[in-house]
Amino acid sequence: MKIRYADLIDQTFDFPTEEFSIKNNFLEFHGIPLMELIKKYGTPLKFTYLPKISKNIQKAKKWFEKAIHSNQYNNKYTYCYCTKSSHFSFVLEEVLKNNISIETSYAYDIEIVKNLYQKGKTTKNIEVICNGFKTKNYIENISELINSGFYNTIPILDNSDELEKLSLVIHYPFKLGIRIASEEEPKFEFYTSRLGIGYKDIIVFYLNKIKNNPKIKLKMLHFFINTGIKDTAYYWNELFKCLHIYAKLKKIAPELEILNIGGGFPIKTSMSFKYDYEYMTNEIVYQIKKFCQKENIYEPHIYTEFGAYTVGESGGILYKILNQKRQNDREKWNMINSSFMTTLPDTWAISRRFIMMAINRWNDCYERVFLGGLTCDSDDYYNSEQHMNAIYLPCFHKKTPLYIGFFNTGAYQDTISGYGGVHHCLIPQPIHILIDHDKEKNFVYKIFRPSQSPEEILKILGY
Structure with a gap:
C-alpha cells in the first residue's frame, strides 16, 4: 500500500523534475541541499538562486533566435x-x-x-x-x-x-x-x-x-x-x-x-x-x-x-511547522513559523499559488492539512495547491520537525510586502540568503540581510 509522501508526489507528478530532486530523503532545489541551508541559517529563510535568472534569460533569447531563423x-x-x-x-x-x-x-x-x-x-x-x-x-x-x-x-x-x-x-x-x-x-x-x-x-x-x-x-x-x-x-x-x-x-x-x-x-x-x-x-x-x-x-x-519570468523562478522561502491545531473533526492546521502576509503577500492578496513541498520526511505517511500563519488575521492562511483543492504533507509529529518550502517566489513579493518595513502583527522579515556558484561550480552562500530585529521594527515605529 503506497501511503508515503514520496508515493503521493510520484503518483501525482513526473518526478524528479528539472528543478527538484530527492537525495537521502531530503528535497533539493537545483541541487541545493535545502536541509543544509536550514541547519546553517534556520527558518524562516528566504533565498535567491542567482544562476536561475541568467538561465531563464538565455532560454528566452534562444527561443526567439530560433523563431527568427526558422521563419526567415x-x-x-x-x-x-x-x-x-x-x-x-x-x-x-x-x-x-x-x-x-x-x-x-x-x-x-x-x-x-x-x-x-x-x-x-x-x-x-x-x-x-x-x-x-x-x-x-x-x-x-x-x-x-x-x-x-x-x-x-x-x-x-x-x-x-x-x-x-x-x-x-x-x-x-x-x-x-x-x-x-x-x-x-x-x-x-x-x-x-x-x-x-x-x-x-x-x-x-x-x-x-x-x-x-x-x-x-x-x-x-x-x-x-x-x-x-x-x-x-x-x-x-x-x-x-x-x-x-x-x-x-x-x-x-x-x-x-x-x-x-x-x-x-x-x-x-x-x-x-x-x-x-x-x-x-x-x-x-x-x-x-x-x-x-x-x-x-x-x-x-x-x-x-x-519581469516575473526573469526573476520569479529564482526565489524560495522555507518554513518550519511549529505545531498542529485541530479545530474540529476534520481540520488540521499546521502553523508555520512566520506569516504568509509578511513573506508571500500574493497568497492572500490575489490568491496566488506557488509550488509547495515538504523538505524532509518524504518516507513518512501523509495527511491533509491547512497552513496557518502567525498573525491574528483570519486571511493569513494557505489552503490549496493550484493542481488540487487540498494540501498534503507528511503527518505532524511533535518530536520530529517538519520543514516545508515554497518555490518560484522571486517576483514582486518583497516589494508588495514592504521589504525591511513594518508588517502585520510585527512579524519580522526573515533572513535572506543569496546562492551562487564559484569557479568550480560549488554552491556559495551569502547573507544579503539578516532577519529583522525587534529594535529595527520599533525604530521604524518611532520607539
Whole structure:
C-alpha cells in the first residue's frame, strides 16, 4: 500500500523534475541541499538562486533566435528586464551579465541606473525603456539621464501631455516610444487599460506633435496586456490591433522600427505546469512576419519586457511547522513559523499559488492539512495547491520537525510586502540568503540581510 509522501508526489507528478530532486530523503532545489541551508541559517529563510535568472534569460533569447531563423524573419530581438518585478541590486547585477535592456516605471528607477553606472556595472550605452505615468520628478530624472549622455534612453509616452514636458527639459534630440492603451479582457471591471494612448488617437497625435519635430524620433510602439502572453483569441486579437497601428505608423514614420510586445511569459506555479514557450515564441514571430508581408512593410525589431519570468523562478522561502491545531473533526492546521502576509503577500492578496513541498520526511505517511500563519488575521492562511483543492504533507509529529518550502517566489513579493518595513502583527522579515556558484561550480552562500530585529521594527515605529 503506497501511503508515503514520496508515493503521493510520484503518483501525482513526473518526478524528479528539472528543478527538484530527492537525495537521502531530503528535497533539493537545483541541487541545493535545502536541509543544509536550514541547519546553517534556520527558518524562516528566504533565498535567491542567482544562476536561475541568467538561465531563464538565455532560454528566452534562444527561443526567439530560433523563431527568427526558422521563419526567415528580417530583423532581430532584444530582451528587456522590467525592474518593478524585483529592484534588488543582486538581481540587476545578474541580469546585466546577459547583454539586455532594462525597463523602468518610476522616478527612483532612474537612480538605480545611475548607481549601477557609478559602480561600473554598466555603461552609458545601456538601453533604458522608461514606462509608466511621468510625474515631474520622473521627467526630470529621465532628462538628466539623457542630458548626461545616456542616449539610448527611450521615454514611452503614457499620455499626450508628457511629450511637451519632456521636450522642455531634454536638451538633445531623443528617441521616443508610444504605449498603446490596450483593451482589457471582458471580465475586467473596466474596458480599456488606464496605461497608454488610445488606438484611435495615436496617428493624429503623431502627425500633429511628432512628425515635423526635428528633436524627436519615434522609435518604438509599445504593447502590453495584463493577462500575459497566452494562446487565446483575446491575446491574438489585441496583438493584431497593435500590428494594424504599427503598419499605419510605419508608412508615415519610417524611423519607427521597434515593436515592444511587453511582458507576460508565465512562471511555474504548480508541479503540473504546462506551457509551450517555444511554440508561443515561434507563433508570435510568424504572425508578425506574415502581417508585415501582407502590409508590405519591413518587419519590426521585437522587444519583450519579461519581469516575473526573469526573476520569479529564482526565489524560495522555507518554513518550519511549529505545531498542529485541530479545530474540529476534520481540520488540521499546521502553523508555520512566520506569516504568509509578511513573506508571500500574493497568497492572500490575489490568491496566488506557488509550488509547495515538504523538505524532509518524504518516507513518512501523509495527511491533509491547512497552513496557518502567525498573525491574528483570519486571511493569513494557505489552503490549496493550484493542481488540487487540498494540501498534503507528511503527518505532524511533535518530536520530529517538519520543514516545508515554497518555490518560484522571486517576483514582486518583497516589494508588495514592504521589504525591511513594518508588517502585520510585527512579524519580522526573515533572513535572506543569496546562492551562487564559484569557479568550480560549488554552491556559495551569502547573507544579503539578516532577519529583522525587534529594535529595527520599533525604530521604524518611532520607539
